[in-house]
Amino acid sequence: MASKFVKALGLGAALCAGLxxxxxxxxxxxxxxxxxxxxxxxxxNLTDSSGxxxxxxxxxxxxxxxxxxxxxxxxAQDWDGMIPGLKAGKFDVIxxxxxxxxxxxxxxxxxxxxxxxxxxxxxxxDSPLTKARDAGKLVxxxxxxxxxxxxxxxxxxxxxxxxxxxxxxxxxxxxxxQYMKDAASVKEYKTADDRDLDLKSGxxxxxxDDYPVMVATASKPDASELAVVGPRxxxxxxxxxxxxxxxxxxxxxxxxxxxxxxxxIADGTVKKLSEKWFKVDMTPQS
Amino acid sequence: MxxxxxxxAIFGFGEGGWGLALLEGAAMTVLVSAVGLIVGGIIGGxxxxxxxxxxxxxxxxxxxxxxxxxxxxxLLIVYFVYFxxxxxxxxxxxxxxxxxxxxxxxxxxxxxxxxxxxGAYQAxxxxxxxxxxxxxELEAAVSVGMHRWLMFRRIIFPQVMRFALPGLGNLWQVAxxxxxxxxxxxxxxxxxxxxxxxxxxxxxxxxxxxxxxLYLAMTLVTxxxxxxxxxxxxxxMRRAAG
Amino acid sequence: MDLDFAWRxxxxxxxxxxxxxxIWLLSVVLGGLxxxxxxxxxxxxxxxxxxxxxxxxxxxRGTPLLIQLFIVYYxxxxxxxxxxxxxxxxxxxSFNCAVLSLGLCTAAYQAEIFRGALLAVPxxxxxxxxxCGMSGLLMFRRIIFPIAMRHALPxxxxxxxxxxxxxxxxxxxxxxxxxxxxxxIRNDTLVTYLPxxxxxAIYFVVxxxxxxxxxxxxxxxxxxxxxxxx
Numbered sequence: 067m068a069s070k071f072v073k074a075l076g077l078g079a080a081l082c083a084g085l086x087x088x089x090x091x092x093x094x095x096x097x098x099x100x101x102x103x104x105x106x107x108x109x110x111n112l113t114d115s116s117g118x119x120x121x122x123x124x125x126x127x128x129x130x131x132x133x134x135x136x137x138x139x140x141x142a143q144d145w146d147g148m149i150p151g152l153k154a155g156k157f158d159v160i161x162x163x164x165x166x167x168x169x170x171x172x173x174x175x176x177x178x179x180x181x182x183x184x185x186x187x188x189x190x191x192d193s194p195l196t197k198a199r200d201a202g203k204l205v206x207x208x209x210x211x212x213x214x215x216x217x218x219x220x221x222x223x224x225x226x227x228x229x230x231x232x233x234x235x236x237x238x239x240x241x242x243x244q245y246m247k248d249a250a251s252v253k254e255y256k257t258a259d260d261r262d263l264d265l266k267s268g269x270x271x272x273x274x275d276d277y278p279v280m281v282a283t284a285s286k287p288d289a290s291e292l293a294v295v296g297p298r299x300x301x302x303x304x305x306x307x308x309x310x311x312x313x314x315x316x317x318x319x320x321x322x323x324x325x326x327x328x329x330x331i332a333d334g335t336v337k338k339l340s341e342k343w344f345k346v347d348m349t350p351q352s
Numbered sequence: 353m354x355x356x357x358x359x360x361a362i363f364g365f366g367e368g369g370w371g372l373a374l375l376e377g378a379a380m381t382v383l384v385s386a387v388g389l390i391v392g393g394i395i396g397g398x399x400x401x402x403x404x405x406x407x408x409x410x411x412x413x414x415x416x417x418x419x420x421x422x423x424x425x426x427l428l429i430v431y432f433v434y435f436x437x438x439x440x441x442x443x444x445x446x447x448x449x450x451x452x453x454x455x456x457x458x459x460x461x462x463x464x465x466x467x468x469x470x471g472a473y474q475a476x477x478x479x480x481x482x483x484x485x486x487x488x489e490l491e492a493a494v495s496v497g498m499h500r501w502l503m504f505r506r507i508i509f510p511q512v513m514r515f516a517l518p519g520l521g522n523l524w525q526v527a528x529x530x531x532x533x534x535x536x537x538x539x540x541x542x543x544x545x546x547x548x549x550x551x552x553x554x555x556x557x558x559x560x561x562x563x564x565x566l567y568l569a570m571t572l573v574t575x576x577x578x579x580x581x582x583x584x585x586x587x588x589m590r591r592a593a594g
Numbered sequence: 595m596d597l598d599f600a601w602r603x604x605x606x607x608x609x610x611x612x613x614x615x616x617i618w619l620l621s622v623v624l625g626g627l628x629x630x631x632x633x634x635x636x637x638x639x640x641x642x643x644x645x646x647x648x649x650x651x652x653x654x655r656g657t658p659l660l661i662q663l664f665i666v667y668y669x670x671x672x673x674x675x676x677x678x679x680x681x682x683x684x685x686x687x688s689f690n691c692a693v694l695s696l697g698l699c700t701a702a703y704q705a706e707i708f709r710g711a712l713l714a715v716p717x718x719x720x721x722x723x724x725x726c727g728m729s730g731l732l733m734f735r736r737i738i739f740p741i742a743m744r745h746a747l748p749x750x751x752x753x754x755x756x757x758x759x760x761x762x763x764x765x766x767x768x769x770x771x772x773x774x775x776x777x778x779i780r781n782d783t784l785v786t787y788l789p790x791x792x793x794x795a796i797y798f799v800v801x802x803x804x805x806x807x808x809x810x811x812x813x814x815x816x817x818x819x820x821x822x823x824x
Binding site: 071112142257266 | 415417
């Protein structure tokens with residue numbers, strides 16, 4: 067019996083050894099580009115009942131690809147497999163409301179930002195967050211560190227002893243584990259939808275995610291008791307805008323998209339799409 | 353996003369109805385489970401053969417395979433196969449000079465994961481079934497001068513499959529349920545569609561209950577098929593219990 | 595390979611093991627109690643009870659555990675009538691939902707194991723017991739249970755191992771068991787395989803221990819089936 071155990075472990079180890087090989091790197095003449103999106107992050111991207119991925123990012127990327135003379139294909143990918151999928155070559159671009167952070171820049175490159183999206187809280191209308199200091203105001207953690215600290219302390223006080231929900235591996239999860247760990251208990255969810263289901267049922271007391279995403283959720287007919295409350299944060303752990311994730315080895319692709327993006331911002335396309343999907347203009351001001 | 357559809361309309365086939373998506377998910381579930389079962393049949397056959405062969409090393413490899421994949425959580429195996437196959441194939445392709453990503457679609461990875469798990473259990477079913485084949489028949493076949501391939505085709509295979517049917521029917525049900533774990537890879541099978549629908553419409557109870565009902569229906573229908581097959585295959589067989 | 599990282603990962607996963615094992619133990623016990631009740635209904639001879647028992651086993655063995663888990667965790671919580679009931683403080687916790695869902699599922703499998711074990715008790719033993727004038731409870735305690743228990747041991751050990759593997763699913767309802775900690779380490783550090791390999795090793799060892807323990811118990815209670823020494 068013991069030898070069977072050892073043999074099984076040995077077989078397992080042999081299988082594992084074959085998988086620890088170096089990652090691949092690719093260089094190509096760009097004609098077709100595969101874009102990875104969740105299809106579950108409204109209004110950045112979502113899946114309609116026919117299975118098609120629609121939203122701000124699908125519209126934007128189709129426009130950018132036309133400008134850059136590329137043929138683009140969108141595939142669905144779960145959030146927690148985004149960066150590994152990009153590095154493995156499953157797709158060439160990540161476009162999923164992904165914030166540009168220094169931490170991520172260690173693994174991948176980013177295009178110039180195509181939107182600036184603060185983080186915001188969604189909670190029941192009677193949540194203590196409504197009375198937190200700076201509620202309803204935009205707080206820039208980079209430009210105003212002292213004000214930022216005060217706002218964060220206000221949120222910690224409002225959420226003391228409560229539960230905050232975030233999506234795994236997001237800047238919001240990082241913010242929560244960095245600042246909220248001691249004040250509130252933090253629950254991490256694979257998808258934003260799962261987290262908001264728990265918010266509606268009362269398992270968690272607040273959600274933290276992108277401002278436009280929270281606004282879209284709050285505007286649904288079945289979310290009448292929820293509202294976007296508390297301060298909104300930009301900078302610091304929240305990153306400096308939303309960009310397309312591209313492999314470091316594909317600097318030429320990044321350049322192509324940067325050029326197309328600059329054109330799209332200049333002629334107001336980004337503003338138009340932003341207002342269509344987010345109801346506000348989230349174009350980065352350069 | 354329009355008005356709130358009634359609980360039944362959301363399953364319908366009209367605008368905004370998820371009925372078609374759910375049925376397509378169910379079809380995908382049956383497909384990936386069937387392919388997985390077949391893959392498991394091949395693997396299980398190989399493992400059973402290695403254990404019955406009498407070679408010490410082959411037997412050890414066979415026993416280790418079964419022990420390994422029966423001792424690991426199915427979810428872990430699904431993740432492992434899903435992440436591993438792409439990397440492995442890409443690396444192999446690179447060695448052969450191919451540039452770029454060799455994609456293993458979720459379907460293939462999912463079916464392979466189900467097959468790898470199922471194979472570990474199917475091996476035991478085939479091994480027990482083989483041992484249940486009457487020694488006398490095998491001796492008679494050899495004495496008549498049948499060579500090994502003919503003996504396998506005419507004597508061994510049919511009888512092993514007859515004995516294996518009940519066990520395989522059970523393992524088919526297991527494969528159907530294991531396929532729900534493939535949802536974590538993003539494949540649009542029934543569990544995944546239920547999940548997307550539940551999250552998108554904020555109606556988890558309706559969608560998960562509906563998905564469960566579809567799984568139950570699939571289980572009942574396919575179990576019936578196996579029962580019929582068993583009844584036909586074991587016509588005239590003498591057995592201890594009816 | 596970074597040995598320090600491997601060691602730290604191992605420690606973090608071991609720290610999550612108590613949660614995995616507590617969910618496992620509680621759900622197995624719950625499943626044993628409910629399963630015994632279902633078996634009792636099944637062999638009661640009362641037709642409606644038999645139908646309920648058969649229906650229970652059909653539903654919980656005929657649908658994936660994952661969907662059952664999501665119905666209990668997400669589905670029930672979305673119903674206003676549940677949220678207003680006395681059960682809500684209980685169902686609000688992920689841990690309780692996990693134990694409840696896993697317990698109800700294993701109950702169906704355990705019920706079938708118990709039923710098979712009862713059927714394996716030879717009729718002649720029961721007749722002999724009745725002929726001696728043994729009452730129901732005494733007969734169960736001295737004759738039926740010991741024989742049935744020995745028949746139940748092999749499939750029961752398989753079911754317990756299945757339940758250990760099933761606990762990995764609770765990673766999908768925000769519980770920090772071994773599986774979800776391994777996935778988190780994967781996502782945070784982008785090391786693709788090592789956390790999964792170490793987690794797999796931990797699960798494998800736990801299952802091996804359970805299997806070996808049951809083998810020892812089986813050997814101990816069936817000395818009459820073992821080969822004679824010498």
